[in-house]
Amino acid sequence: MNRLAWRSFDWVLLLTMLALTGLGIAMIYSGYESLYTEPGPLWDNTVFRQAFFAAVGLVLYLIVALIDYRVWRGLSRWLYLGVLVVLGVVRVLGRTEFGATSWLSGGLFGVQPSELAKVVITLVLARQLGLDREDLESPAPFLLSILLLIPPVALIYLQPDFGTALIVVLLWIGMVFLSGVRWRHLLVLPIVGAIVAPLIWFRLEDYMRDRVLMFVLPGYDPSGASFNIRQALISIGSGGWLGKGFRQGTQSQLEFLRVRHTDFIFSVLAEELGFLGASLTVLAFAILVLRLLRIARLARDDYGRLIAAGVATMILSQTVINLGMNANLLPVTGLPLPLVSYGGSSLISTYIALGLAQSVILRRTDPEAALL
Amino acid sequence: MNDASTRLRFTLFRLLAIAAFVVIGARLWELQIVSSDQYLESADANRFRLLPTDAPRGIIYDRYGRMLVRNVASFTVSVVPGGLPQDAAERQRVLSRVGELLQMQVGSRPQIAEEATGSDPAAADTTSIEGILALRYNGPYNPVRIATDVDRQAALILEEEHPELPGVLVETEPIRHYLEGALTAHILGYVGQIPASELDSYLADAEQAYASDDMVGLSGVEYTQERVLRGVPGQKHIEVDVYQREVAVLASSEPEAGSNLILTLDVELQRYVEEALSKGMRAAGSEVGVAIAMDPRTGEVLSMVSLPSYDNNLFSGGISYSDFARLNTDPNHPLLNHAVGGQYPPGSTFKLVSATAVLEDQIVDRSTMLYCGGTLWLPNKYAPDDRSLDQPFYCWHRSGHGALNIVGALLQSCDIYFYQAVGGFEDLVGLTYTRLAEYAAEFGFGQRTGIELTGEATGLVPDDRWKRQNYGENWVTGDTYNAAIGQGYILATPLQVVSMCSTVANGGTVLRPQVVYQVTDSEGRVLQGYMPVVSRQLDTDPEDLALVRRGMREAVQYGTAWGAQIANLSVAGKTGSAEYAAWDEEGNLIVDEFGYMPTHAWFTCFAPYEDPEIALVIFLEGGGEGSQTAVPVAADILKHYFGLDGTSERPATVTAP
Structure with missing residues (x-):
C-alpha cells in the first residue's frame, strides 16, 4: 500500500460529501419530524436511520477507496451477472412500495438493488468502454455496450422504476461520450432515440405520461397531482434570501408539501434556508461533479478515468433531474437527491461510488500533476 | 488525457455541468428573489384562514x-x-x-x-x-x-x-x-x-x-x-x-x-291548550284545529296552538329529505300555522261584526224586534212581484226564532235577524254590504294583523268588483245575506277572529296580537319592554259594544254557548258553524242526509265578562256544530286558566255571576 499516493486523497470530495450528508440529515429531521410524529423505537426513527446508513456508507467508502479499483476490472463479468441475478430475484420476490416492486426485504430494513446496480453498471461499462484508441475505431465495443445495457435497464424499467432506468441510460450516454467513442458512432444515439422514444411514450404508465403532460401543458391535471408541484414552488419561492429558519418552514411544517424527506427535500431546504442555503447546496453539488471530473482527468488509466466519469455523470444527472423537478424545470420523476434525500440504498450506493472515485485518485501516476 | 478529442469532450461535459447548475441557480434566483413576495403570499394563503x-x-x-x-x-x-x-x-x-x-x-x-x-x-x-x-x-x-x-x-x-x-x-x-x-x-x-x-x-x-x-x-x-x-x-x-x-x-x-x-306565551298554558284542543278534535273527528288565547287588554298572545304540528328539532342540523317530504305532503299541512295562515269562513262568529255595524249605523237599536220564521223568502230582483221566483234563505233553526232584538239574535245566533238587518228586507233598509265590509276592515278582517310570525294570511272580505272578476256575476242581496252571517265569500284566519273578540271585549280597541314580550341581553337586562300596539280605535258608541257583549254573555247563559257556563266565572262568547264546500274523491259535493254541507266548528269568547282578561278562539276544521264541539274545548281551557279545575296553581279570579 505504500504505492498509494496519500497526498492525492481528495479531501474536498470527502468533505463536500459529508457536508451534503449532514445537511440532508438536518433537513430530514425538519421535514419528517412533523407536528404529528409520535415517538417510536429508535430504529424506526428516520433521522437515526439516515445517520446509521451514513456511518455504514462511510465505512464502505473507506474500504472501497483502499481497494485498488483495478481489482473490479477482472471481476466485471461476475459483477454483471450478479446484478442481473439480483434484479431478477427482485422481480420475482420483491416487495412492492409506492407501486413499484423494487425492494428486497432484509430484516430491519429493505434494500433497493437498483441503486447498487447503478454503481456496478458503471464498473461494467468502464471495463467495456475503457479500451485503447484503436479499438474504438470499430463500432463493435460501442454496440456491445448497448447489448450489455439492455437487460439491467429493462429489469429496472419493468419494476417499474422509470427514474433509475433513465439514470442508467444517461450514465451510459455520459460514459460513451467521455470514452472517446467516435463522433460518427455517436450519431447512432439520436437515431436510436427517435425510434425508441415513441415506443417508450406509449409504454409509459398513465401516471408517468400525466407527469410529462402536466409539465408541458399548463392546467393539465387529471389526477390533482400538480398540487405538490405547486406547493414545492411556493415552498422554494417563499424562502426568500435567508429562508424562514430551520424547522420554521410553513409549507413543510404544516405539511402542505408532501414527500418532504425524500424527493422534495430540496424544497424544504430552500424554504427554510433560503436562497443562500439553496445556492450553497447547488454549489456543493457543482464542486462534487467538478472534483469527480478532475479525478477522471488525472486517472492513471482509461478504466479509472471512465469510473470517475461515470460517477460524475450519475451524480450530475440525478442532481439535475431532482433539482429540476423541485424547481419545476423538469417533469416529476421519483428520484432522490443524492446524499441529501432519505434512503439507505441510495446513500450507501452513492458513498460506494464516491469511494471508487477516491480509489482512482489515490492510485494516480503523477501526484505532482494534482497541483497543477 | 493525451487525446485532444477526449480533452474536448471533457471540456464540453464540464461546461454542460456548469451550465446545468447555473440554470438551476438562476431559477432559484427567480423563485426566491424576484418572485419571492408572490410565493410568500401563496404560502400565507395556504396557512391563514x-x-x-x-x-x-x-x-x-x-x-x-x-x-x-x-x-x-x-x-x-x-x-x-x-x-x-x-x-x-x-x-x-x-x-x-x-x-x-x-x-x-x-x-x-x-x-x-x-x-x-x-x-x-x-x-x-x-x-x-x-x-x-x-x-x-x-x-x-x-x-x-x-x-x-x-x-x-x-x-x-x-x-x-x-x-x-x-x-x-x-x-x-x-x-x-x-x-x-x-x-x-x-x-x-x-x-x-x-x-x-x-x-x-x-x-x-x-x-x-x-x-x-x-x-x-x-x-x-x-x-x-x-x-x-x-x-x-x-x-x-x-x-x-x-x-x-x-x-x-x-x-x-x-x-x-x-x-x-x-x-308572551305561557308554555304551561300552551301545553294545557294543546291537550284540550286535541281532545276536542278527537271528539269532533277533526284533523285540523286551532286554539288561541290572547289578552284583550294588551294584545299579548298567551297561547297559540295549531294542530297538527311538527317537531322543529328536525330542522336543526339539516332536515332529511324523507322527513321534509313527509311533512310537506301531509294533507293536513303540519308545517302551516293554521292559526295565522288558515283561511276559513268565520261563520256566525262574524255576527259580532254585523251586530256592531247595524247598531252603530242605527239600522236597529236595542229594542228593534225582527221576526224570524225559519225561512226568509227573498223576492227575485227582476220579478219582485212573482213570489214563486223567491229565493229561500234559512235560519239554522228551521222552525224559527220568532221576534228577536239584537241581544236575542246574538244569544240565539239567529241568521234571519242579520239577513234582514244587514241585507234589508221588505220595508227595512239594511246596512248594505259596502258598510259591512268597511266595518269588517275596521275590525281587521281582510288584512294581516302584523303578528311577529310567518305565514300570516290576509283572509278575504271581497267587494262587488271582486265577485265580478272571479265569478263574472254581480253582487246580489243573497251575497250580502251570506256575508252577514260570515258565510259566502268571506274568509278569516282564527287570529283575526280572536282579535275581533278582543276588540269587542276591550271596548273597541283593535290591538295588534304580539308574541314577543321582551328583548333582554345575556345578563337579563331588558332592552325592549312590551308595548301594546293599537292598530285602530273603533269609533263606536260604547253602549253598542256593551250590547254586543251582553249578547255574547247571554249566549253563554241561555243560548248557543251554554256549554261554556262555568261556576264562579262569567264567560261571554259566540259560536259558529261555518258551512264549507268539500268534495269527495269522485268530485261530488259532500252533503249529509238532509242536504247540509259540512261545517267548521268555531267558538270565540272572553272572560270575565265584566273585566275581560282573556279572549279565546277555538277552531275545529270540519268539526260540526261549534256549540257542541268547540265550546267544551274553550270551557276546559278557561277553567284551567282561572284555576277552577283544581289543577292550576294560578289563583282563581272570582267574579260575580
Whole structure:
C-alpha cells in the first residue's frame, strides 16, 4: 500500500460529501419530524436511520477507496451477472412500495438493488468502454455496450422504476461520450432515440405520461397531482434570501408539501434556508461533479478515468433531474437527491461510488500533476 | 488525457455541468428573489384562514322565564381525501374505525375507470363513506362532510384518536334545540341554511355580515326576530395545516351574543291548550284545529296552538329529505300555522261584526224586534212581484226564532235577524254590504294583523268588483245575506277572529296580537319592554259594544254557548258553524242526509265578562256544530286558566255571576 499516493486523497470530495450528508440529515429531521410524529423505537426513527446508513456508507467508502479499483476490472463479468441475478430475484420476490416492486426485504430494513446496480453498471461499462484508441475505431465495443445495457435497464424499467432506468441510460450516454467513442458512432444515439422514444411514450404508465403532460401543458391535471408541484414552488419561492429558519418552514411544517424527506427535500431546504442555503447546496453539488471530473482527468488509466466519469455523470444527472423537478424545470420523476434525500440504498450506493472515485485518485501516476 | 478529442469532450461535459447548475441557480434566483413576495403570499394563503366565529344565537323563553330553545353543540365529521393514508390497507383501517364509530358502512372505493365510463348518478351510493367521498370529492384537500349531528361520545373518541386517524376532521357547530318541540314549533319556527333564492339579499346586508353557509331563522319568531337573535359574529384568524386542522390562533375578536327573547306565551298554558284542543278534535273527528288565547287588554298572545304540528328539532342540523317530504305532503299541512295562515269562513262568529255595524249605523237599536220564521223568502230582483221566483234563505233553526232584538239574535245566533238587518228586507233598509265590509276592515278582517310570525294570511272580505272578476256575476242581496252571517265569500284566519273578540271585549280597541314580550341581553337586562300596539280605535258608541257583549254573555247563559257556563266565572262568547264546500274523491259535493254541507266548528269568547282578561278562539276544521264541539274545548281551557279545575296553581279570579 505504500504505492498509494496519500497526498492525492481528495479531501474536498470527502468533505463536500459529508457536508451534503449532514445537511440532508438536518433537513430530514425538519421535514419528517412533523407536528404529528409520535415517538417510536429508535430504529424506526428516520433521522437515526439516515445517520446509521451514513456511518455504514462511510465505512464502505473507506474500504472501497483502499481497494485498488483495478481489482473490479477482472471481476466485471461476475459483477454483471450478479446484478442481473439480483434484479431478477427482485422481480420475482420483491416487495412492492409506492407501486413499484423494487425492494428486497432484509430484516430491519429493505434494500433497493437498483441503486447498487447503478454503481456496478458503471464498473461494467468502464471495463467495456475503457479500451485503447484503436479499438474504438470499430463500432463493435460501442454496440456491445448497448447489448450489455439492455437487460439491467429493462429489469429496472419493468419494476417499474422509470427514474433509475433513465439514470442508467444517461450514465451510459455520459460514459460513451467521455470514452472517446467516435463522433460518427455517436450519431447512432439520436437515431436510436427517435425510434425508441415513441415506443417508450406509449409504454409509459398513465401516471408517468400525466407527469410529462402536466409539465408541458399548463392546467393539465387529471389526477390533482400538480398540487405538490405547486406547493414545492411556493415552498422554494417563499424562502426568500435567508429562508424562514430551520424547522420554521410553513409549507413543510404544516405539511402542505408532501414527500418532504425524500424527493422534495430540496424544497424544504430552500424554504427554510433560503436562497443562500439553496445556492450553497447547488454549489456543493457543482464542486462534487467538478472534483469527480478532475479525478477522471488525472486517472492513471482509461478504466479509472471512465469510473470517475461515470460517477460524475450519475451524480450530475440525478442532481439535475431532482433539482429540476423541485424547481419545476423538469417533469416529476421519483428520484432522490443524492446524499441529501432519505434512503439507505441510495446513500450507501452513492458513498460506494464516491469511494471508487477516491480509489482512482489515490492510485494516480503523477501526484505532482494534482497541483497543477 | 493525451487525446485532444477526449480533452474536448471533457471540456464540453464540464461546461454542460456548469451550465446545468447555473440554470438551476438562476431559477432559484427567480423563485426566491424576484418572485419571492408572490410565493410568500401563496404560502400565507395556504396557512391563514379568517374564520367567522358564530355568535351564540339568542335564547327564547316563555313569559315566566321557562326556556324554550337553547344552543347545543353538534359534531360534524369530515374527511380530507388527500390526508388519508395512501396505502390501501391503512386507508381501509382508518375508514373502518370511522365507520364503526359513526355506524356507517365504509363501502367500496369506486374505480376511477368505472367512474369515468359507467357512472350512473341515480346509483350513486350516498350512505357509505367511500360513496360520499367519491360523490362530493372536490380536490384532495377540501374536506368532505360525511356525517352531521354526530353522537357526542363518538365525536369525542374520534377527536381523541386523531393521531391514528389522519385525514379525519371533527368540528363542532352549535345547533338549536327546541325543548318543547312540536308544542311551540309554529311560534318559534326553525333555522336553516340561507335558501339559495334569498342568498343575495342576505349577503347584501353589510351590517349583519352574513356568510353563505350561515344558519338563519327560516320561520316563526326565529325568522321575524332574526336581527335580534343573531348577534354579531366574531372573527378568528387561524393557522391551519394542509388538512385544514387548526394549528394556532393568531388573533380573534369575540362574537357578541344575540339578544334573548321573552315571549308572551305561557308554555304551561300552551301545553294545557294543546291537550284540550286535541281532545276536542278527537271528539269532533277533526284533523285540523286551532286554539288561541290572547289578552284583550294588551294584545299579548298567551297561547297559540295549531294542530297538527311538527317537531322543529328536525330542522336543526339539516332536515332529511324523507322527513321534509313527509311533512310537506301531509294533507293536513303540519308545517302551516293554521292559526295565522288558515283561511276559513268565520261563520256566525262574524255576527259580532254585523251586530256592531247595524247598531252603530242605527239600522236597529236595542229594542228593534225582527221576526224570524225559519225561512226568509227573498223576492227575485227582476220579478219582485212573482213570489214563486223567491229565493229561500234559512235560519239554522228551521222552525224559527220568532221576534228577536239584537241581544236575542246574538244569544240565539239567529241568521234571519242579520239577513234582514244587514241585507234589508221588505220595508227595512239594511246596512248594505259596502258598510259591512268597511266595518269588517275596521275590525281587521281582510288584512294581516302584523303578528311577529310567518305565514300570516290576509283572509278575504271581497267587494262587488271582486265577485265580478272571479265569478263574472254581480253582487246580489243573497251575497250580502251570506256575508252577514260570515258565510259566502268571506274568509278569516282564527287570529283575526280572536282579535275581533278582543276588540269587542276591550271596548273597541283593535290591538295588534304580539308574541314577543321582551328583548333582554345575556345578563337579563331588558332592552325592549312590551308595548301594546293599537292598530285602530273603533269609533263606536260604547253602549253598542256593551250590547254586543251582553249578547255574547247571554249566549253563554241561555243560548248557543251554554256549554261554556262555568261556576264562579262569567264567560261571554259566540259560536259558529261555518258551512264549507268539500268534495269527495269522485268530485261530488259532500252533503249529509238532509242536504247540509259540512261545517267548521268555531267558538270565540272572553272572560270575565265584566273585566275581560282573556279572549279565546277555538277552531275545529270540519268539526260540526261549534256549540257542541268547540265550546267544551274553550270551557276546559278557561277553567284551567282561572284555576277552577283544581289543577292550576294560578289563583282563581272570582267574579260575580
